[in-house]
Structure formats: structure tokens, C-alpha cells
Amino acid sequence: MMTILSTPVITGSGIDKHYGAFQVLHGVDFSANKGEAVGIVGPNGAGKTTLFGVLAGATAPSAGSVIYQGEDITTTNAAQRCHAGIARTHQVPRPFLGMTVFENLLTAAQNGAGLSGDDAEKYAVHALQQADIAHLANRPTSALGLLDRKRLELARALATAPKVLLLDEIGGGLTEGELHQLIALISELKADGLTIIWIEHILHALLKVIDRLVCMSEGRVIAEGAPSDVMNNPDVMKAYLGSELEKVL
């Protein structure tokens, strides 16, 4: 029987973001429930990554609040949020190129989760296994191909022992076969109970994992709900008019 999961683990309410006179987010309300996988789509420049920045603490909102596990964390920074269990991956993977794969994960466990000694090592080893890159542990990061860099980016987030995982276009640039492997990894993380929020332009990948879909356009949430309802929403189709994604909606 399917369990109904309805406890919000993270909520952004009334989020505005201005860069000078340019308003990028307009009163965005967003939340993800414990154990839920939420997809975020929207045309380029819709404000998706900016919303991630606000949730992860890298971007201060101009207005609004972020609540995590019942606590107002709006004024905390990215390091504090990572420590508390909010981890993110970036569109362009950002490993430390001078380190091996394992050293990258150890650094993530130490700096991100504030662990040391055996504990840090344990989390780093677990992340290696979760992201299926144990065989690459001693490989220099600079020698990795794109799929393995993406897996490492995922593993770096996992090494911080997150409760909420923010994935920013992690599927981009992969072949269909590679994408398939990545989807399997993310599905396993979801099955383990992790809350996943995933920005992705590759809709068919997203649909294999998510419970709920949110569509943003021009800094606003224009539709959310069951993926098929959102994809058939007239406002969503209008927002994508003429774009590549229009073909798959």
C-alpha cells in the first residue's frame, strides 16, 4: 500500500528575489514533503536555480521565509544549512580537481557535515557506494568522464548525510544510457527515504522519479501537482510555446 507522506520538510513562502531593479522571483511558495520527490521545470531564466539558491542558503531572498523541519532558517548561510541536512548539486559539477574521488568525498563529509576521523570516512565510503563509484575511489578527479563527474557531484552531496537533496540539472549532457544509470541511482535514494527536489529539462528522466511536478515561468510558480496534470496545464503549454520542451509536453 502506498504511504501518504505529507509532512513538509522544507518550505519557502512568499519568496521574492531582486537583483537591483530586476525581480527574478515573485512571491514564490514552494514546499517538499518528507520522502517526496518533486520536479521543477520551467523555461530558461524562470528562476529555478535562484529558488534553489534561496533554499540552500547561497542566495538571500529579498522577501519571504524558508522553514526547514519546523525552524525558520531564512537568515542562515549555506554552510549552516548543509550541516543541518540540505545538500545540493550544481549544474556544472564542482569537484576539487587536484584531489582523488575519495578525498573529495572526505572533504565534503568534513566541511559539509562537520564530521571528523572515522565518522567522516564512514560517510565518504557510504557516499561512494550510494553513487556507485567505489571503483573510482583513488582516481584523480580530473581524469573522470562526464557521467562519473556527475556521480561524484551527487556523491559529494550525499557525503554530507543530507535529508533534503537539491539536484540542479544533473541529467544534462549525458547519453540515454548514462541517463538511465543516473535515474536508477536517484530512484534508489528516493526509495531510501531522501527528500529530493530536482530541476531538470529532461522531462522523461524526471517523470521516472518524481511524485509531484512544479512549473515556474518568469519568476512565478504557474502550476503544480500530479505531473500529467501540470504537463497538460494550458499556462504551462503557453510558457513553453516554441521551445524544445514543447515537443514533449
Ligand SMILES: Nc1ncnc2c1ncn2[C@@H]1O[C@H](COP(=O)(O)OP(=O)(O)OP(=O)(O)O)[C@@H](O)[C@H]1O
Ligand atoms: N546574480 C545575478 N544577477 C543578476 N541577475 C541574475 C543573477 N542570477 C540570476 N539572474 C537572472 O535571474 C533570472 C533567473 O535565473 P535562474 O538561473 O534562476 O533561472 P533558471 O530557471 O534556473 O534558468 P536555466 O533553466 O536557464 O538554468 C535570469 O534572468 C538570470 O539572468
